[in-house]
Every structure is written in structure tokens, then in C-alpha cells.
Amino acid sequence: MLVYSLQVNLELGNIEKNLEKIFSYIDKVEKNSLVLLPEMFSCGFDNENLEQHAKETPAIHKYLKDFSHKKHLVIAGTLPEKSRNAIYNKAFVIDNGEIVYKQAKVKLFRPTGEHKYFKAGRNFDVAESSNGNLGIMICFELRFPNISYTLRKKGAEIILVPAQWGKPRKYHLEVLSKARAIEDQSFVIVSNTTGKIGNIEYAGSSGIYDPWGETLAFIDEEEGLIQADINLNDVYRVRKKIKMDI
Numbered sequence: 001m002l003v004y005s006l007q008v009n010l011e012l013g014n015i016e017k018n019l020e021k022i023f024s025y026i027d028k029v030e031k032n033s034l035v036l037l038p039e040m041f042s043c044g045f046d047n048e049n050l051e052q053h054a055k056e057t058p059a060i061h062k063y064l065k066d067f068s069h070k071k072h073l074v075i076a077g078t079l080p081e082k083s084r085n086a087i088y089n090k091a092f093v094i095d096n097g098e099i100v101y102k103q104a105k106v107k108l109f110r111p112t113g114e115h116k117y118f119k120a121g122r123n124f125d126v127a128e129s130s131n132g133n134l135g136i137m138i139c140f141e142l143r144f145p146n147i148s149y150t151l152r153k154k155g156a157e158i159i160l161v162p163a164q165w166g167k168p169r170k171y172h173l174e175v176l177s178k179a180r181a182i183e184d185q186s187f188v189i190v191s192n193t194t195g196k197i198g199n200i201e202y203a204g205s206s207g208i209y210d211p212w213g214e215t216l217a218f219i220d221e222e223e224g225l226i227q228a229d230i231n232l233n234d235v236y237r238v239r240k241k242i243k244m245d246i
Helices: 015-026 047-071 139-143 145-153 167-184 233-241
Strands: 002-007 034-036 074-083 086-095 098-104 126-129 132-136 158-162 187-191 194-197 200-203 206-209 215-219 224-229
Touching: 002 015, 002 187, 002 206, 002 215, 015 047, 015 224, 034 158, 034 187, 047 074, 047 086, 047 098, 074 132, 074 158, 086 126, 086 132, 098 126, 132 145, 139 158, 139 167, 145 167, 158 167, 167 187, 167 200, 167 206, 206 224, 215 224
Parallel strands: 002 034, 034 074, 132 158, 158 187
Antiparallel strands: 002 224, 074 086, 086 098, 126 132, 187 206, 194 200, 206 215
């Protein structure tokens, strides 16, 4: 099974340009694969204009659903979404043209003021998809091993990490991505942004890791689409070899 991670630089608040760039990359993916997009990929953290950006999210979901249906893809990422007078940074999983799962970011990154603009979610669960059982950890949540282990206990085979992770913490992203794969004996796919977006420099360092912690694909600070051919049986082979259930 082919899985992909997209790493791009975004233009703050420019949905049209960002989507044009994203589709120029993912149009190349093979049918029946899984594609992970970065966190807040439509507009970046254009926080002062989130109300307007959230109004565009249903249309973006529709574009992605049509594209997913056409190519039989599973697509995941996060977008701003308004619900009950609050804005959430909400992950989605689209499977063959249908949204099968949504999850709001629980751990907001206070150093950049996310808590001032977004409402935190409450729950973590696993999405059953055509391409495996998917757990989602949105950016900062990668730092919390209790979250990833909760996802493992719920049956996650692949942990998806859509992110906008800052460059000063680049080394942390690389280490934590491997750590989550090793300790939870799951595939981990990280899709980060790169370069300067607004006033923040992002780390790049998107990657795909197997349940043994081996790097299957990695991209440093350039833009690009990386891929790996994975076998979900490897999850159970590793878990059988070294039992880590508590």
C-alpha cells in the first residue's frame, strides 16, 4: 500500500494559491493510496481571519471528496471549522469520497497563542479506513506519549501527524516522530510545512517511519511529496516480536 506525505510552504491566508499548489502535488499520487496533508493547509495560522477561512472549509472538503472518489484515496489533514460559535482546528479523514472521521485538536500550542483563537477538542479515537486504522496527532500533540499509546490501545496501525512545527524545534520533531513509531509499534506519517509563513519559520522534516522506527522516507526543508510502500502486517509482526501491552 502506498502512503504519501506532502510538505509545502504556504501563503498566509491565500486559500486559492495554497490549494492550487497542493493539488499540483497530489494529482500525481497513485490510486488506492493514503495521502496526508499539513495542518491548516488552506490558510495557515491566519488567526485574525479564521471566521472567513472557516466558511471556505465545506467547499474544500467537497473538492477533496471529489478527488478522493475519483482516485479511490484516503486523504487526511486539518482545516479551520466553526461549530457552536467556536473555531476548531479540525482533522478529517476522507475515504473514497466520504468524510468518515473528524477530530478537533486537543492540545493547543499556547506559545503561539492558539488558545486565543481556537477552542480545544476533547477526545481521541481511531478512524477505520480502507487503508488501515488511523490515529491522528495534530502537531503539538506529538509530544504526548499518552495520546499515542491511547490510539494504539484503540487499534491504530498508522499514526498521522499533520503539523505546522516551528524550525527552532526541528530536532524535536525528528526525534519524537521516530519515538512514537518505536514505542507504539505503528507506522507514523508526518506532514509538516516548511519555510517562512507569516512571521514563523517552519521546520520541514516530514517523514514516514515503520513500526521498528526505521525511516522509510524523509524530506528536509525543501517542498515535495514523499512516499513509501508499506505493509500493515509489519505492525503485528513487530508487536508480536516485542510485546509492549500494559
